[in-house]
Amino acid sequence: MSSEPLTHSAAPTLELVAAAAGVSRSTVSRVVNGSPNVTPEAVEAVERAIDELGYVPNRAARILASRRTFSIALVIPENTAKFFADPYFASVVQGLAMHLAGTQYTLTLLIAAENDAEKTRRYLQAGNVDGAIILSHHSDDRSYVALAKSIPVVFGGRPMSSEGPNPYYVDVDNVEASREITGRLVAAGRTRIASIAGPLNMAAGLDRLEGWRRALDDAKLTPVRIEHGDFTPASGEAAMRRLLDSGVEFDGVFVASAQMASGALNALRERGMRVPDDVGMVTIDNDYFAQSAQPPLTTIEQPTMEVGATMATVLLRLIDGESVDRVTMMPVRVIERDSA
Amino acid sequence: MSSEPLTHSAAPTLELVAAAAGVSRSTVSRVVNGSPNVTPEAVEAVERAIDELGYVPNRAARILASRRTFSIALVIPENTAKFFADPYFASVVQGLAMHLAGTQYTLTLLIAAENDAEKTRRYLQAGNVDGAIILSHHSDDRSYVALAKSIPVVFGGRPMSSEGPNPYYVDVDNVEASREITGRLVAAGRTRIASIAGPLNMAAGLDRLEGWRRALDDAKLTPVRIEHGDFTPASGEAAMRRLLDSGVEFDGVFVASAQMASGALNALRERGMRVPDDVGMVTIDNDYFAQSAQPPLTTIEQPTMEVGATMATVLLRLIDGESVDRVTMMPVRVIERDSA
DNA sequence: TTGTAAGCGTTATCAA
DNA sequence: TTGATAACGCTTACAA
Numbered sequence A, B: 001m002s003s004e005p006l007t008h009s010a011a012p013t014l015e016l017v018a019a020a021a022g023v024s025r026s027t028v029s030r031v032v033n034g035s036p037n038v039t040p041e042a043v044e045a046v047e048r049a050i051d052e053l054g055y056v057p058n059r060a061a062r063i064l065a066s067r068r069t070f071s072i073a074l075v076i077p078e079n080t081a082k083f084f085a086d087p088y089f090a091s092v093v094q095g096l097a098m099h100l101a102g103t104q105y106t107l108t109l110l111i112a113a114e115n116d117a118e119k120t121r122r123y124l125q126a127g128n129v130d131g132a133i134i135l136s137h138h139s140d141d142r143s144y145v146a147l148a149k150s151i152p153v154v155f156g157g158r159p160m161s162s163e164g165p166n167p168y169y170v171d172v173d174n175v176e177a178s179r180e181i182t183g184r185l186v187a188a189g190r191t192r193i194a195s196i197a198g199p200l201n202m203a204a205g206l207d208r209l210e211g212w213r214r215a216l217d218d219a220k221l222t223p224v225r226i227e228h229g230d231f232t233p234a235s236g237e238a239a240m241r242r243l244l245d246s247g248v249e250f251d252g253v254f255v256a257s258a259q260m261a262s263g264a265l266n267a268l269r270e271r272g273m274r275v276p277d278d279v280g281m282v283t284i285d286n287d288y289f290a291q292s293a294q295p296p297l298t299t300i301e302q303p304t305m306e307v308g309a310t311m312a313t314v315l316l317r318l319i320d321g322e323s324v325d326r327v328t329m330m331p332v333r334v335i336e337r338d339s340a
Numbered sequence C: 001t002t003g004t005a006a007g008c009g010t011t012a013t014c015a016a
Numbered sequence D: 001t002t003g004a005t006a007a008c009g010c011t012t013a014c015a016a
Helices: A014-021 A025-032 A040-053 A059-066 A081-085 A087-101 A117-125 A142-147 A174-187 A203-218 A233-245 A258-270 A304-319 B014-021 B025-032 B040-053 B059-066 B081-085 B087-101 B117-125 B142-147 B174-187 B203-218 B233-245 B258-270 B304-319
Strands: A071-077 A106-112 A131-135 A153-156 A168-172 A193-197 A226-228 A252-255 A280-284 A298-301 A327-330 A333-335 B071-077 B106-112 B131-135 B153-156 B168-172 B193-197 B226-228 B252-255 B280-284 B298-301 B327-330 B333-335
Touching: A014 A025, A014 A040, A025 A040, A059 B059, A071 A087, A071 A117, A071 A304, A081 A087, A081 B087, A087 A106, A087 A131, A087 A304, A087 B081, A087 B106, A106 A117, A106 B087, A117 A142, A131 A142, A131 A304, A142 A153, A153 A304, A168 A174, A168 A304, A174 A193, A174 A203, A174 A252, A174 A280, A174 A298, A174 A333, A193 A203, A193 A233, A193 A258, A203 A252, A226 A233, A233 A252, A233 A258, A252 A258, A258 A280, A304 A327, B014 B025, B014 B040, B025 B040, B071 B087, B071 B117, B071 B304, B081 B087, B087 B106, B087 B131, B087 B304, B106 B117, B117 B142, B131 B142, B131 B304, B142 B153, B153 B304, B168 B174, B168 B304, B174 B193, B174 B203, B174 B252, B174 B280, B174 B298, B174 B333, B193 B203, B193 B233, B193 B258, B203 B252, B226 B233, B233 B252, B233 B258, B252 B258, B258 B280, B304 B327
Parallel strands: A071 A106, A071 A131, A131 A153, A153 A168, A168 A327, A193 A226, A193 A252, A252 A280, A280 A298, B071 B106, B071 B131, B131 B153, B153 B168, B168 B327, B193 B226, B193 B252, B252 B280, B280 B298
Antiparallel strands: A106 B106, A298 A333, B298 B333
């Protein structure tokens, strides 16, 4: 009772359009694909026919005949389970999707199951997509780096793999960004600066830690202590607890992501410590977590939407056989507030 | 210099597999598609050949020949710009994507440009997908309801449209949920209860407001005041400011989403009001916003991942021509904390 | 500039 | 149970 048969109104084919316009299928195809070698009259007639019939090219047929899929894969490793919850990724994907919406390309979401990465790899290599965008932090992106031998691949953030061809990627200079924002702590007079860092198997984790180190170096300060998290709020909270429990004294902390900072703030509050009164805090990402933290955090803003759009641009150029720089660095900016 | 030609190692075709296995293409096709009418020996031979050659069926060819696309569209209205930033959606999409990963189906992300919804509609009706999942709150989902005449469509949350065929959708009982959680405020002794509601052009906004009304009714309390937001933190903050500025006295507030509650909490804190000391607060969604709020909020937990997975299940059954209930209601549960 | 015709890699029908 | 063979709807030489 609840499901009636569906009326799949047979879509008009190119053949029908040709008949209606009084031309051959080739000509219709040319018009549809914007070939310059068609007389204005023919174009006119074809376009009218298309309009009247509501013709839409059959994607599969077009793909099969042209050997181009006009679709690109967005690969998300499954272990990045909380992927979608991360405002950074959310925004990058949004930028990506919106940019693509302005093109002929379609975005296919691919959750790469860990147990058989094989399945994903084969799908990608079987010519089902024209290119792939890999969004992950993890070091297990080796197989994807290799994938680049078969199809154009663009990474979001520098991949960790050392082998394989030089990957194409879009990123920000995490080392410089961290160094600069940690510098704000120094400028505020903090001398015992700790860090809640990201995982060392992610480039962002590694680089941000390095930036913190350099800032301390610049100021001739000694690193106080490092605790690691995985960029989630909960891990930031746990890391801060460990930091407090360790007994080391610190008056400043660089937290490698705003999400972790948010958690760290909770832990601090729990122990009665105040920011910036008792300890200064700076971080990276100007998302809701940084903006609505108590107090709002001095941080680094990344152009997340643009990162997504740029990844799309780079990939499309690669697909079109154009030459592109392997590395595209996006600018960041310091958002000064009162947490340092 | 930076981009070498790519070697698209020609993927082995079904034909090659047939040759290697010493059978016809038809037989290979049958094996690939799990037809029961093949001798074990043939299956064996074909499977070996497939393995050796690393054969993967060509999607386009398969789609073209079978008239099935094995792909479903996830339609996201562009005006739901902040879509990805919403933990609720993020989680639903995750559940959806992971469920689909276990099937033959592929998820195509479709950002529906507002200016030409036509483009999206055509894409969907041109037979490029087997079905569509519409994730939006808005009332402008009329065109999508109509879409259901052409292809199977499942909505996330009750669509607002009144015309067209009865839509299939997966949702939670927002009225009951809100009524129950608001009841916690009553149970805590609150008597002057306001609400920061969602937009009235979304079913969730409407229903949650209705639930709040009923709870007050149940307790013979008079509604104090309503301010509207759009489910984002910023809108919750603004709404709370308006509520405070209005001068009405209230000792309890039901905020229609945890994101808004998070913003509302900021506004309250800014004015020196404390939760739950001065005012009790309850909300909906047990995401990070509810969990890490100060204080953590008494709220309603929705099975977000399951909602996503269920939408996929319903859609696939529809595609397979099976009969499914128009409405699938998912259970929620109360998370009791100390904010009421 | 246009049309003809040969694929593209599958599935599906029909005989065998 | 298997194998020819004709679609599926489009692009693309090549010829005109």
